[in-house]
Amino acid sequence: MILNPDLKGKEEIKDLMNSKDSFRAFPLAAITGHSLLKLSLLLAAVDPSLGGVIIAGGRGTGKSVLARGLHTLLPPIEVLDNELIIEKVTNSNTSLRPIGRNLDPEKPEEWDTNTIKLLGEIFGSDSLNKIEEIPKKVRKAPFIQVPVGITEDRLVGSIDVAASLNTGEQVFQPGILAEAHRGVLYVDDINLLDDGIVNLILEATGREQNNIERDGLSLSHPCKSLLIATYNPEEGSLRDHVLDRFAIVLSADQSLDYDQRVEITKSVLSHAENNIKFSEKWSEESDNLSTQLILARQWLKDVKITKQQISYLVNEALRGGVEGHRSELFAVKVAKANAALRGDENVNSEDLKVAVRLVILPRAMQIPPEDDDIQPPPPEDQSPPPPPQSNNEESEPEANENDDKEEQQQEEDNSDGEEESTPEVPEEFILDPEACMVDPDLLLFSSAKAKGGNSGSRSVIFSDSRGRYVKPIIPRGKVKRIAVDATLRAAAPYQKSRRLRNPNKSIVIEENDFRAKLLQKKAGALVIFLVDASGSMALNRMQSAKGAVIRLLTEAYENRDEVALIPFRGNQAEVLLPPTRSITAAKRRLETMPCGGGSPLAHGLTQSAKVAKNALSTGDIGQVIVVGITDGRGNVPLGLSLGQSEVAEKDNESINLKQEVLDIAAKYPMLGIKLLVIDTERKFIASGFGKELAEAAQGKYVQLPKATDKAIAAMALNAINEF
Numbered sequence: 001m002i003l004n005p006d007l008k009g010k011e012e013i014k015d016l017m018n019s020k021d022s023f024r025a026f027p028l029a030a031i032t033g034h035s036l037l038k039l040s041l042l043l044a045a046v047d048p049s050l051g052g053v054i055i056a057g058g059r060g061t062g063k064s065v066l067a068r069g070l071h072t073l074l075p076p077i078e079v080l081d082n083e084l085i086i087e088k089v090t091n092s093n094t095s096l097r098p099i100g101r102n103l104d105p106e107k108p109e110e111w112d113t114n115t116i117k118l119l120g121e122i123f124g125s126d127s128l129n130k131i132e133e134i135p136k137k138v139r140k141a142p143f144i145q146v147p148v149g150i151t152e153d154r155l156v157g158s159i160d161v162a163a164s165l166n167t168g169e170q171v172f173q174p175g176i177l178a179e180a181h182r183g184v185l186y187v188d189d190i191n192l193l194d195d196g197i198v199n200l201i202l203e204a205t206g207r208e209q210n211n212i213e214r215d216g217l218s219l220s221h222p223c224k225s226l227l228i229a230t231y232n233p234e235e236g237s238l239r240d241h242v243l244d245r246f247a248i249v250l251s252a253d254q255s256l257d258y259d260q261r262v263e264i265t266k267s268v269l270s271h272a273e274n275n276i277k278f279s280e281k282w283s284e285e286s287d288n289l290s291t292q293l294i295l296a297r298q299w300l301k302d303v304k305i306t307k308q309q310i311s312y313l314v315n316e317a318l319r320g321g322v323e324g325h326r327s328e329l330f331a332v333k334v335a336k337a338n339a340a341l342r343g344d345e346n347v348n349s350e351d352l353k354v355a356v357r358l359v360i361l362p363r364a365m366q367i368p369p370e371d372d373d374i375q376p377p378p379p380e381d382q383s384p385p386p387p388p389q390s391n392n393e394e395s396e397p398e399a400n401e402n403d404d405k406e407e408q409q410q411e412e413d414n415s416d417g418e419e420e421s422t423p424e425v426p427e428e429f430i431l432d433p434e435a436c437m438v439d440p441d442l443l444l445f446s447s448a449k450a451k452g453g454n455s456g457s458r459s460v461i462f463s464d465s466r467g468r469y470v471k472p473i474i475p476r477g478k479v480k481r482i483a484v485d486a487t488l489r490a491a492a493p494y495q496k497s498r499r500l501r502n503p504n505k506s507i508v509i510e511e512n513d514f515r516a517k518l519l520q521k522k523a524g525a526l527v528i529f530l531v532d533a534s535g536s537m538a539l540n541r542m543q544s545a546k547g548a549v550i551r552l553l554t555e556a557y558e559n560r561d562e563v564a565l566i567p568f569r570g571n572q573a574e575v576l577l578p579p580t581r582s583i584t585a586a587k588r589r590l591e592t593m594p595c596g597g598g599s600p601l602a603h604g605l606t607q608s609a610k611v612a613k614n615a616l617s618t619g620d621i622g623q624v625i626v627v628g629i630t631d632g633r634g635n636v637p638l639g640l641s642l643g644q645s646e647v648a649e650k651d652n653e654s655i656n657l658k659q660e661v662l663d664i665a666a667k668y669p670m671l672g673i674k675l676l677v678i679d680t681e682r683k684f685i686a687s688g689f690g691k692e693l694a695e696a697a698q699g700k701y702v703q704l705p706k707a708t709d710k711a712i713a714a715m716a717l718n719a720i721n722e723f
Helices: 010-018 035-046 063-071 082-088 113-123 152-156 161-167 195-207 240-245 258-273 275-281 283-302 307-319 326-342 349-363 395-416 444-451 484-501 538-554 583-589 601-617 638-642 657-666 689-696 709-722
Strands: 053-056 077-080 136-139 143-146 157-159 172-174 184-187 209-214 217-222 226-231 248-251 460-463 468-473 516-522 524-532 562-569 577-580 621-630 673-679 700-703
Touching (some): 035 053, 035 248, 035 283, 035 326, 063 184, 063 226, 082 113, 152 157, 152 209, 157 209, 157 484, 161 484, 184 195, 195 209, 248 349, 275 283, 283 326, 307 326, 307 349, 524 538, 524 601, 538 583, 538 709, 562 583, 562 601, 577 583, 577 601, 601 621, 601 657, 621 709, 657 689, 673 689, 673 709, 689 700
Parallel strands (some): 053 226, 053 248, 143 184, 184 226, 621 673, 673 700
Antiparallel strands (some): 077 136, 157 172, 209 217, 562 577
């Protein structure tokens, strides 16, 4: 392959790369271990359309250091000089401002409409034909970090209030997504971000364009950024949807020996003492990686992958039981990026193995093989080691002649054969379809489902009085909390005309301008244990339910969950434990657990619905899960439980008890209540009514004759996250 990179402004690039400010971050080459993560970051930098990299790991495992270390390797970029463009505009009062940031002068098709109009005012209608005259500058690739408490306005952009007040027209102020174009968009603690913010980031980076449809604006600008995200699984897991949108998801947790930990400590102390000197020590390795990255970007468009190699990747995904098609699509891109990083225009078997290891294995439901120490491929300009010299000097000419003959013969064979060589595919598959299924705790893509307790999918409550300010909304009725920023943005474009009518006022706000704050707060869940306290197995059910209550309460504080217990026996169901987060109150209430008598299942479902309705009306509970621990055999009609008449007892046989219970359960979805039925009957004597009960309530059914407290608590947590 012939390399002919078109690098403009070489002197400016050299000055930027050699400047002291560009080496303040910890060099990627100086990081001990993390060979797979280093390779993953380099591959993502070669092809930013991969979808990004997620680095999971505990505290102090170097997640942020890896992300910032990659940024030091990115080459400078040539961009349009927006400041000079605005200065050249003859009409200084124009409301036009360039929307996009870091726009590529060589790709005018990506420029936003405002930039094109401004250039038209400067150079005329044929401004696109005068690209060489347009103001440009060379700058470092941006590194933009998304704060945890960022708002939607700051992320996607909003109206510039000050400029709009001066011009009397809507002036757009770009957000963080625009600033990260052609650079790194770094999201630390992505699991702590609001779900809506994460969705906006994924949508913009996935489309490589940010579309703004808000505040009367309809704009768009390019957003081709390298997305790197980190999170600590101990602080909460991520939605599977978010994990799947990233090409590579790896853990930064690694086992280090004594020497490696000592080396890391010395390196960190040396960098803290004099980061410039420390970076200069690693400058040669950093320059090699940076050069390798620049060349790989140039070569990527010429890399080819065959149908046979694509079939191999698809087969690996099928053998691993991977859901969806993103795995093989990302794997193809990773294989091509790795080939470009090696300096080859054809994908080989090693590239396919890297793609399977980084993309498919983390998504597969199998135990992965031993983790090989995969290193980034060496730069292309490294020459192979010289062949060993023979002691017999006279035999050298003969050996050279034989080598020349063999090379000529190989060239003749190649010329007679096909033009394209046979595609290289690994001899064996990495994933074995007959292998044991992996423990979900070992898989990043299944951690959210497995851990359950601190899931990122917890529901939230929107309010106009309490919570965190999410975004402004047009109020309906009386405004409790005014969104001052949004109100000013709505009123800014009309100030010129309003000042003419009200010259004594600097800012005129009308009723239609007011915007209210939409507030959001984390919503807890209420788990109501509806326990059948009748029959011979009642005592075992109550003991298991009591243990599950205590287990859930130990985690209730962080998630704001509440627990209640309603046993039903005799003719009625009673609220033995009202909704609470207090372990002390629960233990005190659960000391007495009466058992025996009839099974008023209908009244138990009714009582659970009343408790659930009262909890949802408080505004602190986002969802209610009723966990029914029963064999499903109700034998007391609701009328008798409510004491409506004595006729119900006489006509007990004429009442369809089964249909009465199903009718009550069918009302649960309309009330926003979820039902989980844990059937305690043995399989060979089960009547099947428990399953019918769950289906009537559009809930879930589990058959568990030996329902321990640990199993019940785990099922309740999973129900909270999966419903």
